[in-house]
Amino acid sequence: xxxxxxxxxxxxxxxxxxxxxxLDLEAFERNLQRMASAIADTPIRLRPHAKTHKCPVxxxxxxxxxxxxxxxxxxxxxxxxxxxxxxxxxxxxEVVGTPKLxxxxxxxxxxxxxxxxxxxxxITDLNEVALAYKIRLSVLxxxxxxxxxxxxxxxxxxxxxxxxxxxxxxxxxxxxxxYHGAAxxxxxxxxxxxxxxxxxxxxxxxxxxxxxxxxxxxxxxGGGTGTYRFEAESQVYTELQAGSxxxxxxxxxRNLDVEGKPWQDFEQSLFVYTxxxxxxxxxxxxxxxxxxxLSVDAxxxxxxxxxxxxxxxxxxxxGKLVVHDPDCTLRVGDKIRLIPGHCDPTVNLYDWYIGIxxxxxxxxxxxxxxxxxx
Amino acid sequence: xxxxxxxxxxxxxxxxxxxxxxLDLEAFERNLQRMASAIADTPIRLRPHAKTHKCPVxxxxxxxxxxxxxxxxxxxxxxxxxxxxxxxxxxxxEVVGTPKLxxxxxxxxxxxxxxxxxxxxxITDLNEVALAYKIRLSVLxxxxxxxxxxxxxxxxxxxxxxxxxxxxxxxxxxxxxxYHGAAxxxxxxxxxxxxxxxxxxxxxxxxxxxxxxxxxxxxxxGGGTGTYRFEAESQVYTELQAGSxxxxxxxxxRNLDVEGKPWQDFEQSLFVYTxxxxxxxxxxxxxxxxxxxLSVDAxxxxxxxxxxxxxxxxxxxxGKLVVHDPDCTLRVGDKIRLIPGHCDPTVNLYDWYIGIxxxxxxxxxxxxxxxxxx
Numbered sequence: 001x002x003x004x005x006x007x008x009x010x011x012x013x014x015x016x017x018x019x020x021x022x023l024d025l026e027a028f029e030r031n032l033q034r035m036a037s038a039i040a041d042t043p044i045r046l047r048p049h050a051k052t053h054k055c056p057v058x059x060x061x062x063x064x065x066x067x068x069x070x071x072x073x074x075x076x077x078x079x080x081x082x083x084x085x086x087x088x089x090x091x092x093x094e095v096v097g098t099p100k101l102x103x104x105x106x107x108x109x110x111x112x113x114x115x116x117x118x119x120x121x122x123i124t125d126l127n128e129v130a131l132a133y134k135i136r137l138s139v140l141x142x143x144x145x146x147x148x149x150x151x152x153x154x155x156x157x158x159x160x161x162x163x164x165x166x167x168x169x170x171x172x173x174x175x176x177x178x179y180h181g182a183a184x185x186x187x188x189x190x191x192x193x194x195x196x197x198x199x200x201x202x203x204x205x206x207x208x209x210x211x212x213x214x215x216x217x218x219x220x221x222g223g224g225t226g227t228y229r230f231e232a233e234s235q236v237y238t239e240l241q242a243g244s245x246x247x248x249x250x251x252x253x254r255n256l257d258v259e260g261k262p263w264q265d266f267e268q269s270l271f272v273y274t275x276x277x278x279x280x281x282x283x284x285x286x287x288x289x290x291x292x293x294l295s296v297d298a299x300x301x302x303x304x305x306x307x308x309x310x311x312x313x314x315x316x317x318x319g320k321l322v323v324h325d326p327d328c329t330l331r332v333g334d335k336i337r338l339i340p341g342h343c344d345p346t347v348n349l350y351d352w353y354i355g356i357x358x359x360x361x362x363x364x365x366x367x368x369x370x371x372x373x374x
Numbered sequence: 375x376x377x378x379x380x381x382x383x384x385x386x387x388x389x390x391x392x393x394x395x396x397l398d399l400e401a402f403e404r405n406l407q408r409m410a411s412a413i414a415d416t417p418i419r420l421r422p423h424a425k426t427h428k429c430p431v432x433x434x435x436x437x438x439x440x441x442x443x444x445x446x447x448x449x450x451x452x453x454x455x456x457x458x459x460x461x462x463x464x465x466x467x468e469v470v471g472t473p474k475l476x477x478x479x480x481x482x483x484x485x486x487x488x489x490x491x492x493x494x495x496x497i498t499d500l501n502e503v504a505l506a507y508k509i510r511l512s513v514l515x516x517x518x519x520x521x522x523x524x525x526x527x528x529x530x531x532x533x534x535x536x537x538x539x540x541x542x543x544x545x546x547x548x549x550x551x552x553y554h555g556a557a558x559x560x561x562x563x564x565x566x567x568x569x570x571x572x573x574x575x576x577x578x579x580x581x582x583x584x585x586x587x588x589x590x591x592x593x594x595x596g597g598g599t600g601t602y603r604f605e606a607e608s609q610v611y612t613e614l615q616a617g618s619x620x621x622x623x624x625x626x627x628r629n630l631d632v633e634g635k636p637w638q639d640f641e642q643s644l645f646v647y648t649x650x651x652x653x654x655x656x657x658x659x660x661x662x663x664x665x666x667x668l669s670v671d672a673x674x675x676x677x678x679x680x681x682x683x684x685x686x687x688x689x690x691x692x693g694k695l696v697v698h699d700p701d702c703t704l705r706v707g708d709k710i711r712l713i714p715g716h717c718d719p720t721v722n723l724y725d726w727y728i729g730i731x732x733x734x735x736x737x738x739x740x741x742x743x744x745x746x747x748x
Contacts, residue, residue, distance in 0.1 A: 002376060003450065003745045003746060003747070003748065004450075004748070006748055017471065017473045017474065017748055018471070018748075019747045019748075051690055051691065073690065073691040074691065076377065076378075093651070093691065093692075094651045094652050094706075095651075096649055096650075096651045096662070096706055096707055097391060097392070097649055097707060099391045100391065118652055118654060119652065119653065119706045121706055121707070122706055122707075144654060148658070148694075149652070149660055149689070149692055149694055150651070150652035150654060150660050150692065151652070151654060152654060153654075181689060275470055275471055276470075277467070277468045277469075277470045277524070278468055278492055278493065278523070278524035278525070279493065280492060280518060280524060280525060280526060284522070286523055286524050288470070288747075289747075291669060291671050291716075291718075291719040292718075292719055292722045292745075292747055293747050295665060295669075296671050297665050297670050297671075297688065314671065315523070315555060316425055316447065316718050317425065317447040317448065317467065317747070318467075318523055318524065320522075320523055331495075332468075332470055332493045332495055332496055333470055333471060333495070333496075342665075344665075344666075344690050345665040345666055345690060348666045348723070349722070349723075349745065349747075350745070351745060371377045371666075371723065371724070371725060371744075372377060373377070373393045373662075373666055373667050373691075373723075374377065374378070374380055374391055374392075374393075
């Protein structure tokens with residue numbers, strides 16, 4: 001049930017079996033460095049999201065570049081990180097149900113683990129399990145700052161939950177989660193900035209209210225790859241959750257910078273390597289990477305450095321390409337790189353990163369938290 | 375890297391941790407029986423597609439209900455089936471590249487394994503590896519009967535490949551693959567029928583040509599869950615590749631029958647079980663099953679037996695539901711069943727089926743070929 005790696009260390013890139021998830025290590029390392037440099041002069045600390053990579057090896061690289069720990073979305077993801085050597089995890093999500101609450105409390109005995117809340121009943125449950133495990137669990141109240149997903153409304157509803165939390169001996173109020181997911185892919189720079197300015201105002205207003213009631217907020221967590229500079233410079237956010245910056249994808253490549261040009265703070269390091277398995281007509285090629293090799297929720301993948309090829313349709317195990325150049329010599333057996341439409345759910349389809357440097361395979365890293373949905 | 379099962383055998387259904395892939399065993403067994411009955415009076419034999427379930431336990435149930443073997447899309451999927459006890463596999467796809475050709479030939483020494491071809495160079499490669507492994511490999515020529523994906527055009531192009539194959543000592547010409555994937559989800563009954571009638575004509579015309587040149591075609595393979603009756607009654611097709619009939623999904627539920635009513639040859643047996651993790655406003659609920667728990671390539675999942683709830687948006691680990699009834703009592707911690715938009719890529723996200731009968735967990739089956747893309 002664990003798939004075999006499609007490559008061996010030292011192998012030339014063109015011998016990698018396909019479909020394979022390639023990580024260009026030089027581009028990845030440059031992305032790590034760029035983020036560290038970009039926020040070096042701001043007060044924000046980076047706590048990158050491990051839901052993107054699901055790999056403790058990568059988490060530890062991020063921490064070596066200054067990250068204070070990682071975010072996770074699931075307890076099982078957090079377990080994979082802690083057992084892989086990460087000592088500080090924020091579960092940037094609500095955790096519900098007895099089995100998960102026990103695992104959360106157990107994990108919080110083994111590492112620093114924080115969790116988000118937005119419901120009084122869930123807060124009560126967390127307190128009970130924390131007491132049973134003899135821990136004091138740090139919780140962040142999730143605030144809806146515009147994504148309209150989880151989280152209570154800013155202001156009074158946050159205060160009510162904080163008052164509840166601070167009366168419970170098993171819990172410690174650690175701050176707010178104010179992540180604006182919907183803002184990450186607003187294409188226009190100014191509109192994207194305005195969405196975060198609006199979020200900052202909501203947080204500010206809530207912080208004022210909490211302060212008037214004597215509550216301090218050590219952590220204000222939020223920010224994704226699309227908006228990280230805005231949160232970093234906000235003077236309000238203290239932690240940044242960005243995850244995709246290490247890999248990038250087609251979706252993020254559609255964001256625009258302040259001048260209306262393609263936004264290029266980071267570069268593409270993640271690819272799906274695929275083989276042409278059928279070349280039935282001059283204008284059509286079929287590759288071996290379909291819905292089970294890449295996620296199409298954010299649209300079709302791009303074809304890397306091939307303007308003459310367009311990936312137009314994914315079925316379960318096939319990708320259909322239109323060949324725009326009638327003289328294209330693409331043949332059965334040729335291999336090309338695809339740029340995933342959306343990196344996070346694409347990574348979740350694989351057990352291994354094939355790390356390449358130049359034309360050789362240098363590293364094969366396990367995607368330890370692949371499928372960790374619990 | 376293998377996830378833990380989210381349940382234990384004997385557990386009440388409502389205690390299953392989420393997200394979980396539920397299989398209603400009674401509905402599944404009725405679907406197995408319905409397909410067997412539906413084709414019992416036709417000459418066609420069922421070779422169901424294992425790309426749907428990726429589970430040898432299910433493959434063996436299908437064989438116990440009369441299937442002659444299974445189809446697979448990948449060599450790694452075929453390996454999982456053969457090592458799980460299946461002795462007859464058609465790889466209903468082209469296999470390209472040295473590592474896969476070796477594994478294919480090796481597997482063909484261990485079980486009956488057939489493969490599809492649509493390219494002269496690939497045929498030459500297959501012959502060479504077959505000779506190296508001292509086997510004679512059965513191949514089907516894939517014909518494009520309307521899906522415009524892989525496969526050569528009907529008629530003369532097929533004849534040319536057959537002439538090539540029959541000159542090679544390592545290969546045996548076993549017949550044609552004429553699968554019309556694009557027809558499966560044509561909603562209108564008559565249009566769906568006409569698509570298959572057109573495919574049948576193309577196959578007929580090709581068979582005539584081959585017969586005039588002295589070539590017989592023992593196998594004509596095709597047909598999916600959406601069109602299986604048409605191929606079964608065609609007097610041309612000999613094997614049926616339908617896979618989804620055991621599970622069903624939202625996509626197939628949109629097909630119409632001859633009277634324009636929802637088509638109901640089979641019933642929904644596969645569900646994603648999910649927990650309400652946030653209930654921030656009266657009209658909104660958030661569940662713990664998003665893009666990593668279900669595939670949205672064919673649209674959003676349905677909510678089973680809950681007309682008052684609508685799953686409107688999937689993000690990586692969240693599903694956003696609109697609550698249409700303002701008096702709805704849905705609470706954090708409540709569990710509901712989702713009907714996957716598309717069963718095959720949803721199954722590929724999980725390591726385990728949680729088989730339920732009535733209100734109890736009866737079986738936990740490994741999805742052995744989960745992630746088998748090579």
